[in-house]
Amino acid sequence: MGVTIYVLDAGDSLIDCPIDSYAVFNDDGWMAVHRQAEQAIPLHTDPLPNIKAALKEVPSVALFFA
Numbered sequence: 001m002g003v004t005i006y007v008l009d010a011g012d013s014l015i016d017c018p019i020d021s022y023a024v025f026n027d028d029g030w031m032a033v034h035r036q037a038e039q040a041i042p043l044h045t046d047p048l049p050n051i052k053a054a055l056k057e058v059p060s061v062a063l064f065f066a
Contacts, residue, residue: 003021003022003058003059003062004018004021004022005021005022005023005024005055005058006021006022006023006024007023007024007025007051008023008024008025009025010026012025014033014035014040017035018035019035019036019037020034020035020036021034021035022034022035022043022058022062023035023040024051024054024055024057024058026051027047028047029046029047029048029049030047030048030049030050030051030053030054031044031047031048031054032044032048032054032055032057032058032061034061043057043058043061044057
């Protein structure tokens with residue numbers, strides 16, 4: 001299984017991420033999302049403490065839907 005994960009900086013936009021990719025970003029805590037068409041679907045509800053925790057969310061969700 002291969003997934004693409006983008007790590008976004010403060011000035012980056014989710015719109016720049018291709019459809020069906022994943023992104024993590026810091027917004028008063030780390031968030032992980034799945035970019036689908038015109039939406040970004042959060043992979044969890046509460047902000048995570050660090051980038052490592054956010055990155056770990058992606059494979060667990062991607063494997064679930066594979």
